[in-house]
Amino acid sequence: MSSKWENIQKRSFLESEARTRALGLVDPGTFTELAGPRHRISSPHLPLLGEAVEFDDGIVTGVGLIGKKPVFVASQEGRFIGGAVGEVHGAKLANIVRMARKAYDEMLASNPDLPEEKRPAVIISFDTGGVRLHEANAGLLAHAEVMDQFQDCKGKVPIIALIGSRVGCFGGMGFVAAASDVIIMSQFGRLGLTGPEVIEEEMGKDEFDASDRALVYRTTGGRHKYIMGDCNVLVADSIAAFRGALQEVLGKLYAEIAEMSCIGSLEKIQYQLKLVDLCVETAPKDAKDVWKSAGNENPDDLTDMPLDEFLTTVKRLTDRY
Amino acid sequence: MSKQLHEITFELKAQNPTDFVEDFAHFGVVGSGDMEVIIEQKNLDGAVKVKIVTPVTGYDEVWRRVLERFVNDTGVANASLEINDNNATPVVVSLRLRQALSEVD
Amino acid sequence: MEDLIGQGRAAIDMIIDPDSFREGEVGELSITDEDFGASAVIGTAELDGEICTIIASDAMTANPKFPVVYAGIIGLEEGYKMAQAVYHSIKADKDKPLAEKRSIVLIVDTPGNGAGKHEEIFGMNKSTGAYQMALADARKVGHPIVAIVVGRAISGGFLCHGLQADHVLSLGPKFNTMIHVMPITSISRITKLDIEWLQELAENNPVFAAGPDYFYKLGGVEELIDSIELIRERVVAHVAEVRTKKLAGRDDELGPWGRGALSVERGSRVARSKVIQTMDDEFAAVAERYLS
Numbered sequence: 039m040s041s042k043w044e045n046i047q048k049r050s051f052l053e054s055e056a057r058t059r060a061l062g063l064v065d066p067g068t069f070t071e072l073a074g075p076r077h078r079i080s081s082p083h084l085p086l087l088g089e090a091v092e093f094d095d096g097i098v099t100g101v102g103l104i105g106k107k108p109v110f111v112a113s114q115e116g117r118f119i120g121g122a123v124g125e126v127h128g129a130k131l132a133n134i135v136r137m138a139r140k141a142y143d144e145m146l147a148s149n150p151d152l153p154e155e156k157r158p159a160v161i162i163s164f165d166t167g168g169v170r171l172h173e174a175n176a177g178l179l180a181h182a183e184v185m186d187q188f189q190d191c192k193g194k195v196p197i198i199a200l201i202g203s204r205v206g207c208f209g210g211m212g213f214v215a216a217a218s219d220v221i222i223m224s225q226f227g228r229l230g231l232t233g234p235e236v237i238e239e240e241m242g243k244d245e246f247d248a249s250d251r252a253l254v255y256r257t258t259g260g261r262h263k264y265i266m267g268d269c270n271v272l273v274a275d276s277i278a279a280f281r282g283a284l285q286e287v288l289g290k291l292y293a294e295i296a297e298m299s300c301i302g303s304l305e306k307i308q309y310q311l312k313l314v315d316l317c318v319e320t321a322p323k324d325a326k327d328v329w330k331s332a333g334n335e336n337p338d339d340l341t342d343m344p345l346d347e348f349l350t351t352v353k354r355l356t357d358r359y
Numbered sequence: 360m361s362k363q364l365h366e367i368t369f370e371l372k373a374q375n376p377t378d379f380v381e382d383f384a385h386f387g388v389v390g391s392g393d394m395e396v397i398i399e400q401k402n403l404d405g406a407v408k409v410k411i412v413t414p415v416t417g418y419d420e421v422w423r424r425v426l427e428r429f430v431n432d433t434g435v436a437n438a439s440l441e442i443n444d445n446n447a448t449p450v451v452v453s454l455r456l457r458q459a460l461s462e463v464d
Numbered sequence: 465m466e467d468l469i470g471q472g473r474a475a476i477d478m479i480i481d482p483d484s485f486r487e488g489e490v491g492e493l494s495i496t497d498e499d500f501g502a503s504a505v506i507g508t509a510e511l512d513g514e515i516c517t518i519i520a521s522d523a524m525t526a527n528p529k530f531p532v533v534y535a536g537i538i539g540l541e542e543g544y545k546m547a548q549a550v551y552h553s554i555k556a557d558k559d560k561p562l563a564e565k566r567s568i569v570l571i572v573d574t575p576g577n578g579a580g581k582h583e584e585i586f587g588m589n590k591s592t593g594a595y596q597m598a599l600a601d602a603r604k605v606g607h608p609i610v611a612i613v614v615g616r617a618i619s620g621g622f623l624c625h626g627l628q629a630d631h632v633l634s635l636g637p638k639f640n641t642m643i644h645v646m647p648i649t650s651i652s653r654i655t656k657l658d659i660e661w662l663q664e665l666a667e668n669n670p671v672f673a674a675g676p677d678y679f680y681k682l683g684g685v686e687e688l689i690d691s692i693e694l695i696r697e698r699v700v701a702h703v704a705e706v707r708t709k710k711l712a713g714r715d716d717e718l719g720p721w722g723r724g725a726l727s728v729e730r731g732s733r734v735a736r737s738k739v740i741q742t743m744d745d746e747f748a749a750v751a752e753r754y755l756s
Contacts, residue, residue, distance in 0.1 A: 070750050070754075072743040072747055073743045073746065075385040075395070078397075078441075079739055083672070084364075086665055087665075087672075088364060088657075089364075090414050092395060093443060099743065108754040117393070124671075125671065126735050126739055128736075129735070130739055133740045133744070137747060169645050171645070172651075172671075173672055174671070175671050175673070175682055175684065176671045176736070178619065179683075179684045179724075182627035182723075183720040185600060185628065186719055189604060192601070210620055210623055212588075213620075216589045216594075229589070231577055231584065231588040246581050266587065306594070307598075310594065314540050314541055318529045328585060328586075
């Protein structure tokens with residue numbers, strides 16, 4: 039086992055760049071990058087606006103192994119224009135999902151009894167605010183392609199979302215994460231649709247102060263999403279912890295994994311509508327009010343307690359509703 | 360008023376050259392104030408070919424000085440260096456170039 | 465009539481067969497609570513004599529329970545309500561042959577998703593995400609889905625309510641239709657580039673500028689319609705065309721992936737194709753190592 043890979047395992051997921059995450063999530067020495075920097079496919083649009091480009095357009099795509107399982111990996115780089123999705127970035131993401139599904143179709147066609155441990159999976163490490171403004175139209179269309187490819191994976195290829203990087207997962211990519219089968223987060227991960235500044239603009243500073251970091255984390259952060267049931271697994275902030283959770287999830291049968299998703303069927307959205315009713319009934323002023331509804335008597339204690347204690351103490355909305 | 364990415368190219372030669380033997384190395388992220396570099400083996404008669412793509416103009420001489428020092432200090436030869444920059448300072452540039460070389464080892 | 469902005473209900477009547485709309489009903493679904501997802505209109509109608517599901521936004525009716533849901537915004541309830549309409553369409557036609565799967569017509573005039581505190585606490589991304597997945601599901605089991613932009617199709621709103629259709633149509637820009645992520649004024653502010661220069665740039669590169677024309681060039685819209693009177697006829701024609709393609713197994717020419725191919729025909733999104741080809745070729749060379 040290479041010492042470089044070993045070192046990566048100990049690193050903070052939050053602080054790690056996209057390529058490090060991709061390499062560290064799969065088994066040592068198994069990652070092959072596809073359309074990587076070597077190909078120099080950077081954005082053709084950014085130069086026209088005088089914006090810096092990157093050889094991989096802010097996303098690492100490739101294939102690796104976890105045990106015997108081929109995993110198709112996408113890992114976004116939040117430090118490059120906020121991990122935003124342009125034409126190239128979006129095409130890489132859509133196609134890596136498509137490749138996993140095509141691989142599944144081919145493998146199953148030649149061997150219908152292929153054991154589950156050898157069937158492909160998709161993992162996406164999000165670090166993005168959604169559409170890239172500079173090439174927004176192409177970025178938006180790419181989002182639709184990703185959702186389309188996700189639906190093609192249904193019944194075949196599990197899709198696992200990992201959220202624990204600086205930018206979190208917002209904008210149109212929030213839909214993509216929601217459409218995944220399983221969401222693994224750290225407490226530093228944030229997931230949502232609308233960024234805090236836009237909510238403040240829409241509702242006023244009295245209702246939502248975007249500069250209040252604790253409020254922002256209570257509304258979109260990993261602990262909150264875990265209580266809500268939107269995040270399936272909450273892990274510590276290391277690549278090893280994310281990889282461990284990933285291995286555990288991918289060790290399950292596909293049917294079990296698919297059952298963990300929040301949306302994707304009439305039954306699942308009927309359940310979500312029960313939560314919307316709860317929202318209307320309780321009109322929470324703060325996420326903590328919902329934590330209380332979930333059965334947490336002292337929601338204030340939940341924000342700062344160590345992760346292990348949090349995981350053994352916390353009551354989740356899914357336990358009660 | 361238009362804005363375009365600025366491209367700087369030049370060639371350098373190390374005083375005590377040692378060939379760049381790896382086929383390919385890549386390092387860095389084009390974050391704000393940062394850069395990435397690809398170093399590739401090329402038969403250039405001992406020279407080093409440099410290409411920089413950056414939104415910043417007016418620093419061509421600074422780039423040349425920083426790269427000259429890097430090439431002389433490391434002796435890198437027969438290589439092409441391609442840099443995507445987003446306002447990296449000379450200190451960051453030197454650091455990233457050295458990191459890219461040490462990635463290879 | 466100069467345009468149809470804010471007139472989702474009028475647009476429904478223009479498209480469907482006269483007096484055929486049964487609001488709130490799709491298959492087994494029957495919504496009687498008027499306040500439930502009030503800004504979204506769903507129901508069943510006849511389109512050229514065939515049953516079809518209609519999904520639209522009602523810009524004139526705000527949702528009394530969610531203060532950020534007004535002017536055609538899709539909120540938490542609206543997204544799930546729209547998704548319900550789609551899933552019930554699938555369910556109702558589950559045992560029907562491909563040729564008889566009901567069409568789904570999306571009438572698009574929305575400024576976006578609900579952007580509020582409750583929405584984020586409970587996960588707005590799940591609601592309209594669910595709607596997108598439902599539409600993709602329906603499309604893939606054979607329902608022809610046609611979206612027609614009659615007013616605003618803004619950013620995430622268009623993504624949810626429009627871009628998962630088999631075909632997307634739009635009234636042309638002279639009807640004040642808006643399709644964009646961000647208006648060019650905002651892009652100018654953020655990039656610090658002159659609006660004039662950006663507009664000049666947009667003439668040769670449609671990837672960032674606002675307007676249905678640019679989406680047409682990118683293959684994001686199949687057809688621009690230049691007369692309000694023609695909407696019904698064109699929707700009917702596209703439903704038929706989509707159905708024919710589905711019956712012929714040409715699904716790859718439909719929906720978001722089909723629009724990707726359309727971009728090539730229209731000379732845009734060239735990098736997209738290059739990326740896909742590069743990845744496919746590169747993987748083919750190493751596939752054996754991974755797939756056993």
